[in-house]
Amino acid sequence: MTPVLSVLDLAMVGKNETNREALDAAVVQAQRAEQLGYHRVWYAEHHNMKAIASSATSVLIAHVAAHTRSIRLGSGGVMLPNHAPLTIAEQFGTLATLHPDRIDLGLGRAPGTDQNTLRALRRDANSADSFPQDVQELQAFLGERSAIPGVEAVPGKGTNVPLYILGSSLFGAQLAAMLGLPYAFASHFSPDALEQAVAVYREKFQPSDQLAEPHVIAGVNVLAAESEEEAQEQFTVVKRQRVRLLVGRGRNFTDAEADAILDSPQGGQLKNMVRYSAVGTAEQTKRYLDEFATHADADELITAHQGPTPKDRIRSMELLAEATGLGG
Template sequence: MPTAKTPTALSILDLASIAPGRTARDSFDNSVALARAAEGSGYRRVWYAEHHNMASIASSATSVLIGHVAAHTETIRLGAGGIMLPNHSPLVIAEQFGTLETLFPGRIDLGLGRAPGSDQKTMLALRRNPNSADSFPQDVLELQGYLTGRSRIPGVQAVPRAEGVVPLYILGSSLFGAQLAAQLGLPYAFASHFAPDALHQAVAVYRDSFRPSDQRAEPYVMAGANVFAAEDHDDAAAQKTIAYRARARAMVSRGAAGSRFSDAEIDAFLASPNGSQLASMTRYTAVGTPAEVRDYLDEFAASIHADELILAHHATRIDDRVRSVELTGRVMAAASLVAE
């Protein structure tokens, strides 16, 4: 049985959300502010996810956003959490991330998922074959070959190929990703911030099945959690209520029509049998004062012996989101000093 590692590394998943009445440019400015706050608060990395045809998320061109934020920060690692590889050719992704690593050496990560990151119509607009996910394991290996200079396609190389390493991570919310990450000897990031059900089983399968590789000699587990941290508990709880109501509106309506639902109607829906599944998606949420958030995250990390937590700070206002990042980073760093 593995023992919990102390301290647990902290990172951020930035959803690059577009607030009502704001623009994608505002979202990109917010992403820079969030990354700078993370850089100054002891976080290891910030990741951005590939989503398409979602009016409230601005990270569809994930590699471009990574480059923009990298140019406005100094040391923090930046990457994809993740690139939905079946949407792309492995060669194109190797070229993009080889370029990023060349421009920002030692700072680029590449997390990979197999979901479409979109609905079925958008998947077709992306020219994605409905069966493309079936070749995900082979595509990961092809991509890895390009990035390491050991191409599996004779006569084809990714240019530029960075001198440094672009580490790969397998993302998932089921046993498939856990098994693949273990087979390939890669770090595994579980999307428990929105798909919590299989977390413990998937982590156990990953650790039990792990095979050492050139990248990792031992398993490495990352897990997602949501955070609302504020100096005052009631303030943090109010931020959570506002943010999760907005999330429910967006998911129920997938468009502007969701604005017709009142707060009372959204609350009633989330409390209903039909809404309970949506509400349960954010089961792993730390909310409250820095001490309360620290206690929650410590217990969550210990429950799966996590090596790293990747946190999604969801407050609607960017000032509150940045403050949540800073408060959480500070209290977890202080706890680490005590543990050492």
């Protein structure tokens, strides 16, 4: 049986698209995900990437929440070392106050960017070291008793926004297990430690006020199209886009240059990033996701739809929903 299905949206800025067009498309995609019956939509914090418009994650969530009615929305994730826990508590406490029982707060410790941008963010080189303590401080701000006497998150206190630990290594798995929080593994772009991390999380999980049993979310790329040939053609475009984003930092490689990089040892690393990808017809992607959910021992899959255009990504969501019986 296919597990719970959710959506990860990076608010991708396509070729010849503006940031506004990408953000408008994010609203339309969330609205369609809601109609189709997907459980939640998450947005990821990235900085200094011309092709990704979700950098101000809480602002984007607020905008999308105002244009949807019921679907859960959240961060997948906020890179907590880039921020003060109190600031994030206030932002997500505000979101939860405006949109009760709809807001998730996924947390990661990676920078989400390059070293120069880290300096621009005023992030300390060692800030990730305090990630476990920062998560607990944030959790306390969102609960009833602050960890810092005399300091409260307003709004935030008492909202108990659910926290999720994001990761791609054993560190995040162990932290999520220790704190009794759901664990989301970034297997859609960093697949190598998936099985080991999930096993460690399930073995070491300690129940908490938020969660009685372990809950694993696994990321997976999806590209469903009307035919397998069309899906593979779109996936080729997507991989070329990824070369331009990650290798060229936006440089306009020709298709031939991008293909040459994909065929090089460096390209092997890029191909490994999308190792877990359901590409094909609706039925083919459903079968892949059923098998992947078993492989990942996942309770929920967060699907990163990879079509080259917003229209392609929405159609991919629709086809998968039809095949899995989500409705819509």
